[in-house]
Amino acid sequence: MKRDMDINSVNHPCFNAKARKKFGRVHLPVAPRCNIQCRFCDRKFDCVNESRPGVTSGVLSPYQALVYLDHVFEEKKNISVVGIAGPGDPFANPEQTMETLRLVRQAHPEVLLCLATNGLGIAPYIDELAELETGHVTVTVNAVDPAVGAKVYAWVRDGKRVVGPEEGAALLIERQLAAIKALKSAGIMVKVNAIMIPGINEDHIVDVAKEVSSLGVDIFNCLPFHENSGSSFSHIKEPTKAAVTAVRKEAGLYIKQMTHCARCRADAVGCLGEEASEGLMEKLKACERMPERPDSIWDLPKETCRVTDSTRPYVAVASMEGLLVNQHLGEARELMIYGKRDDGFVLVDTRATPSAGTGPSRWDQLSEVLTDCSTLLVSGIGETPEKALSRTGIDVNVIEGLIDEALGSVFEGRSLHAMVRRTPKKCGEECSGMGMGCG
Numbered sequence: 001m002k003r004d005m006d007i008n009s010v011n012h013p014c015f016n017a018k019a020r021k022k023f024g025r026v027h028l029p030v031a032p033r034c035n036i037q038c039r040f041c042d043r044k045f046d047c048v049n050e051s052r053p054g055v056t057s058g059v060l061s062p063y064q065a066l067v068y069l070d071h072v073f074e075e076k077k078n079i080s081v082v083g084i085a086g087p088g089d090p091f092a093n094p095e096q097t098m099e100t101l102r103l104v105r106q107a108h109p110e111v112l113l114c115l116a117t118n119g120l121g122i123a124p125y126i127d128e129l130a131e132l133e134t135g136h137v138t139v140t141v142n143a144v145d146p147a148v149g150a151k152v153y154a155w156v157r158d159g160k161r162v163v164g165p166e167e168g169a170a171l172l173i174e175r176q177l178a179a180i181k182a183l184k185s186a187g188i189m190v191k192v193n194a195i196m197i198p199g200i201n202e203d204h205i206v207d208v209a210k211e212v213s214s215l216g217v218d219i220f221n222c223l224p225f226h227e228n229s230g231s232s233f234s235h236i237k238e239p240t241k242a243a244v245t246a247v248r249k250e251a252g253l254y255i256k257q258m259t260h261c262a263r264c265r266a267d268a269v270g271c272l273g274e275e276a277s278e279g280l281m282e283k284l285k286a287c288e289r290m291p292e293r294p295d296s297i298w299d300l301p302k303e304t305c306r307v308t309d310s311t312r313p314y315v316a317v318a319s320m321e322g323l324l325v326n327q328h329l330g331e332a333r334e335l336m337i338y339g340k341r342d343d344g345f346v347l348v349d350t351r352a353t354p355s356a357g358t359g360p361s362r363w364d365q366l367s368e369v370l371t372d373c374s375t376l377l378v379s380g381i382g383e384t385p386e387k388a389l390s391r392t393g394i395d396v397n398v399i400e401g402l403i404d405e406a407l408g409s410v411f412e413g414r415s416l417h418a419m420v421r422r423t424p425k426k427c428g429e430e431c432s433g434m435g436m437g438c439g
């Protein structure tokens with residue numbers, strides 16, 4: 001759908017408070033994974049009831065997102081910005097992010113493109129972002145001192161290497177500052193978000209403001225920590241309004257402040273603070289059920305492939321960080337769905353698992369979610385789900401080790417024997433369940 005809108009870079013409702021009543025934004029939730037773990041963040045992929053960052057009603061492929069965008073433009077005539085803000089990090093899913101931006105730019109040359117990222121993985125993409133005329137990037141910088149950063153970040157994944165808090169924070173900060181410099185050199189407007197977390201970094205926010213101001217950042221958004229029962233900071237309370245105002249005032253001595261941030265969901269749409277449209281959330285879910293690409297399923301080399309059924313070309317994996325098969329099915333809130341292409345394995349989707357407490361029907365629901373998967377790789381599973389899934393034709397394997405290695409075996413027809421977990425996790429012994437089966 002072509003639109004006739006005269007949009008210029010000042011019409012971004014987050015970068016310019018004056019634009020916030022007139023212009024809206026839409027976030028396309030195409031990036032489910034994350035390459036770091038902020039201790040305050042808990043992502044939810046199928047939730048209509050919570051309004052906070054990291055939450056979305058669904059995750060879309062780039063093509064699905066383009067179809068969804070047409071529905072958005074039809075319903076909302078004042079959208080000036082198309083952005084990607086997770087629900088994870090855009091550069092933990094760089095292929096999906098860049099493909100989405102390319103598709104949107106091609107179909108809608110008038111729109112402002114925008115991204116929110118932790119900055120770890122953006123560097124290789126900055127030139128292309130500039131070519132696509134991505135006008136606005138937000139980088140979340142919660143610390144510029146690695147000792148403070150180590151309190152905020154649990155781990156950081158750089159390629160295949162996962163590092164702990166101290167080394168991770170130092171690496172992340174170095175990448176963030178370099179990325180900000182490069183973004184500014186490429187002529188892109190940069191906003192820095194800094195989450196103010198009581199008892200963790202509240203005395204450090206002004207240092208962050210000073211540092212990023214020296215790099216030419218355009219605007220600074222000191223965002224109060226949003227209480228989050230699912231995160232490791234579940235015990236921390238939101239900072240008081242007075243404390244946030246005081247920090248913003250001091251930080252304002254160094255850099256322009258944003259004070260109207262609505263702490264939006266990863267699928268937010270409309271003007272800032274506007275209630276989510278039920279109709280559009282239904283459309284988003286409908287788009288999520290469409291084929292991921294117009295030509296849908298990739299051709300697999302059937303003669304060498306254990307995954308011989310072309311209606312089940314994918315493999316579902318339970319993993320805590322996307323590197324290892326290391327999660328019990330009962331603990332997995334999402335499964336990673338992998339496919340094979342000529343150039344290797346590719347994460348095609350991340351799917352929420354049905355929530356606990358619904359009894360055995362939970363596993364029937366899960367098998368519906370996995371109708372296009374031939375195989376499930378987990379590090380533990382209860383007897384009931386194993387039987388329920390196997391009944392529907394899914395090959396369930398309890399293994400441990402690198403995802404890439406396991407996918408190699410599955411897709412190339414080799415045995416998984418060497419990876420089989422010798423002492424399968426017993427129900428309730430190593431997971432957080434009650435030992436009652438994964439009900």
Ligand SMILES: C[S@@+](CC[C@H](N)C(=O)[O-])C[C@H]1O[C@@H](n2cnc3c(N)ncnc32)[C@H](O)[C@@H]1O
Binds near residue numbers: 040054089116138
């Ligand atoms: C969900 S993230 C997605 C983009 C990217 N991963 C990032 O961190 O910038 C969007 C923004 O929400 C913030 N956020 C996440 N959880 C939050 C919380 N509990 N309280 C306040 N801000 C939060 C992030 O720090 C980030 O600035």
Ligand code: SF4
Binds near residue numbers: 054
């Ligand atoms: S980088 Fe963004 S999505 Fe990732 S854990 Fe931090 S806030 Fe959440």
Ligand code: SF4
Binds near residue numbers: 260
């Ligand atoms: S979270 Fe804040 S900066 Fe991001 S879109 Fe919402 S209002 Fe704008």
